[in-house]
Amino acid sequence: MTGAEGESASDPVVREARPADADAITAFTRDTWGERHDDYIPRVFPDWAASDDPDRGTFVATLPPEAADAAGLDGRAAGDTHVAGDGDGAADPGDPEAVVGCIQAVSLSEWEAWGQGIRVDPAARGHGVGTALSAAALDWSRERGATVCRNMVFSWNVMGLGQSRAVGFEPATEFRFAEPDPDPDAIARGAADANDVGAADLDVLVDPDSNAAWAFWSDSDARDHLRGLALDPDESWACSALTRERLATAAAEDRLVAVAGPKALAGFAVRTRVTERETDGESVRIATYGAAAWRDVDAAGALYDAVAADAAAADADDARVLIPETVEHVSDTGANRVPVAAEPDFVMCADLSGGEP
Template identity: 50%
Template sequence: MTGEIDYADDEEIEVREAVPGDSPAVAAFTADTWESGDYIPDAFPRWMESDDPDTRTFVAVDTAASPPAPEEVEAVDPDDVDGLADDRAVGICQAVGLSEHEGWMQAMRVDPEYRGRGLSRALNDAGFHWLYETGRRVARNMVFSWNTGGLGASRYNGFEPGTEFRWVQPEPDPEATARSDAAGEIDADPDAAWAFWADSAARDALGGLALDDTESWALSELTRERLRTVAADDRLLLVSSPDGGIGGVSFRVRTSEREDDGETQVRAEYGVAAWDGAESCDALLAAIARDAAAAGADTTRVLIPESVDWVSDAALAGVDVGDEPDFVMRADLTERYWA
């Protein structure tokens, strides 16, 4: 989508696609989003460098205000800014196409001085419109469960409740074993994995979603084709059930480097872990620990459904469990209309 869209209540506020010259303004109003900082000042220049047909970054701009000079913004290197925008970015949001029919909305931020003026809805509408025009019919986002402001804004902007999940973190260990031999790792047959997943309570709880293959933090539909791909890359894990047959499935989405207290660590991420019974959970998380160690990971992050059954099974297996769940919201783009 190109051109400017005037959705907000103020005549001087418009929404357009982001340009590299928005970097100082974006860095200025996102630098202190949380006490721990924000990833957007670092990510925005990379977004502007990439020519990705499946991604669009939008900004709300105050056409009556000038952007800050690069040297005025601590998070910006003036030598990296080649020309400023003519207006001041005061909000940002990114739309990503995850598949032919699925979209993801992320990086929603609004300058504190401009909140309460309809900017978040204007930005969402711009992303929704672009996703719809490119063939997507559903858009999702993720909101931390403690972020009640973000939850309320998501509902106001057209999202409805979707699902919830929690992270668990088995420690990488090449010698990890389950507490009993009632269930164990078996050959990674992707079609058997699909049959288990398609009929599992975990799939029902998550609405068929798992971590996306390419977009960090995003969730998309887990398909048979995806399971075949990860099996071909030796990233699919299956464990048995004490009663015979398949008892659990997981797969490694990616490994990535991240900074933690000044040290670089490798983290292995697993798209979902689904199981049937505590014994299979124990065996599956042990298999993940071994797989992560073989992949050279220092830490892990595994997505599981949020409920007392799933979380208590993981706790019983002795792995670290995240303190709070995360929420996924869903917007049906066929029910949205844009001028």
């Protein structure tokens, strides 16, 4: 994938990623966020570059050596930045080119795409690298029939938010993760809590009806705020439209958690996945619930108890629940003494229905 006609020799050229690019990507993503957060790109990029999955496209931005040297990249250790070109990037086959950025686009459904992992070498900023990478990801998404492409940006990443807006992404929604502790006795303990009087008539459903959950979701404030989005079942950090079919699948696989009163459903959550992560040399199992909605503060408490018990049954060490970033939902969570993540995440969306911009 080459640059457009009229571009100068110092402009970035975007091409498909190759396994040989991994060292260069790692060189400038080891310390992306400093001490604030660990960047996952060095861990996943080798697999991204080696994948031949037709539902995902991974791209890198390249610069010719003279432009890279002008950007201050010539001081890098050999092999950290420069790779041998194959003719699709900024250099002829066999000649060196500098890899200065990466991005991945993923097809989530026949009409939804997701952009993730955009990184630009700090030394190459100001050369249009982020814009070129974003254009490549959006073009790839259009070619596969997507009418929207979304991404997620940490709320504190102001530069990332600005870059997303500059290339055509608009604000969509924001969410936060609630973090109930897995507890096999949570339901019994909640029922016995003297402060839980308002939830005394709420029961955890043994076999939740996915159609009832869909009706509840369709009329909920959670759905309105989240624009109908929930964590995608296949792509770990992506959001896609929660569908009736996905709720039916969750119910069939015993991943649908729900509480109800005498007359109607009062809340539900969907366990999207259970994953393992290495933390301080130990393996930690995390149960993630990608959608949740409830009637009121008491229903929230009963639902969090049900989630805590479900996470314990899944042998999880930690649990997290995606909730809308609203005063109501976060305060309902706090009122039930359930911790929440310190900061929200923002979802942005690019409309691709009109073709190329």
